[in-house]
Amino acid sequence: xxxxxxxxxxxxxxxxxxxxxxxVAAVGxxxxxxxxxxxxxxRMEDVDTPRNVPGAADDILRTLDAFGFxxxxxxxxxxxxFEAYAAALEKxxxxxxxxxxxxxxxxxxxxxxxxxxxxxxxxxxTCRHGLAAGREARAWRLRVNDDEIAFDDRVQGRxxxxxxxxxxxxxxxxxxxxxxxQLAVTVDDDFQQISQVVRGxxxxxxxxxxxxxxxCLGFATPGYxxxxxxxxxxxxxxxxxxxxxALATDSAAAELIRALAFLGQPVPADLAWAPxxxxxxxxxxxxxxxxxxxxxxIIVPQA
Ligand code: GLU
Numbered sequence: 001x002x003x004x005x006x007x008x009x010x011x012x013x014x015x016x017x018x019x020x021x022x023x024v025a026a027v028g029x030x031x032x033x034x035x036x037x038x039x040x041x042x043r044m045e046d047v048d049t050p051r052n053v054p055g056a057a058d059d060i061l062r063t064l065d066a067f068g069f070x071x072x073x074x075x076x077x078x079x080x081x082f083e084a085y086a087a088a089l090e091k092x093x094x095x096x097x098x099x100x101x102x103x104x105x106x107x108x109x110x111x112x113x114x115x116x117x118x119x120x121x122x123x124x125x126t127c128r129h130g131l132a133a134g135r136e137a138r139a140w141r142l143r144v145n146d147d148e149i150a151f152d153d154r155v156q157g158r159x160x161x162x163x164x165x166x167x168x169x170x171x172x173x174x175x176x177x178x179x180x181x182q183l184a185v186t187v188d189d190d191f192q193q194i195s196q197v198v199r200g201x202x203x204x205x206x207x208x209x210x211x212x213x214x215x216c217l218g219f220a221t222p223g224y225x226x227x228x229x230x231x232x233x234x235x236x237x238x239x240x241x242x243x244x245x246a247l248a249t250d251s252a253a254a255e256l257i258r259a260l261a262f263l264g265q266p267v268p269a270d271l272a273w274a275p276x277x278x279x280x281x282x283x284x285x286x287x288x289x290x291x292x293x294x295x296x297x298i299i300v301p302q303a
Contacts, residue, residue: 004195004220006038010064010071011185011199013045014056017246018063020255020300021200021230021238027259028227029198030069031287041192042071047078047085047184050176066249067256068276076192078184085179088187088217089140089172097216098172100137101127116167118205123168138175142213144168149208154225155292156201161208170209186210190219201226201296202237225289230262231297238300252276256283262298264291 010026012018018026033040042064044057061075092098103111103126112121123141131137144167150160161167172183189197189210204226214221230238238244247255253276260267260283271282 004193006033006036007041007193007195008033008038008198009041009043009189009192009194010069011043011045011188012060013048013051014053014060015048015051016053016056018060019238019244019246020258021244023067023247023255023259024227024230024262025198025200026064026067026069027256027283028225028263028292029196031283032196032198032225032289034284035287038196039072040069041073041076041194043076043078043188043192045078045181045184047081047179047181049079049178063247063249067247067252068280076188078188081184081188081191082179084187084191085183088183089179092142092172092216093140095216098140098142099127099169100131101139101141101169101171102131102135102137103127104138112168114165114168117161118167121168122166123170125169128169139171140173141169142172142216144170144209144212149211151207151211151221151224153204153207154223154289155228155294156204156226156296157294159204159207161205163208163212167209182206182209182213186213186217186219189222190214190217194222196223196225198225198227200229200237202229204296225292226296227263228293228295228298230300233299233301235297235299237297253279256280262300264288264293266291 008029010029012022030040046052111126112124114122116122144163146162146164148160148162152158171180173179207224211221232242236242256279257267
């Protein structure tokens, strides 16, 4: 069977500085790629422009560099890709797969009957068969069906969803005119010929939507590995919202060791005082993918 060359990626959103949770995703995707002789790309997911924090993209790249990551090729910025997203949306529209939706949040809240799998409400399909007289499209949604979309995640095992029940027709272009994450990530993973997606398990529930989009657009489906995410004692994913602290570059080696231990790697005690290059040298030769804990979240003490 044809095996495409390994191409992995790390795709941070520049909504703030890197924190321990994002470091875990970077370390996991980097080691999976490099230990298999693969390429590793960095993509700046700045598609949701109101959430971008000025200076955060450069800060993330400086931090990755200080932590000893080396990426292949130029960084791809999603803010430069709007034409590609528009072309994909237009293709789907011509194929009759997307439709304009006039529903406000409140209307959806009032008419939805089911929760969506990752929070919020499953879209009840109100505008599916055309807009009511006098209504105007605000957003563009992709039609889904109720076939099971399943994949074998390399960490979390088999995952399946019925999109119609679990999510509903989902938004590709938002009411504010911006392209949705699901469209941007799918178009760019294909554009960059990503063969293995290694990222946090907070995105596990998004993957069937991305696989459905790949099928609608005629793209190949990459392999997936969803790493456990770092959570606080309340069970919330470490993020800017939960005020995870920024990574300090002067303790890069210690943070790397913490990320490796989080990913189940048996880091030897005598590595604790080693410089960054030595931690990477150990990790590149000793990385055991199968040691990654097979659970979606792990609680870490917050410093
Ligand atoms: N930009 C997303 C995030 O920072 C990650 C997207 C992905 O890896 O697919 O959460």
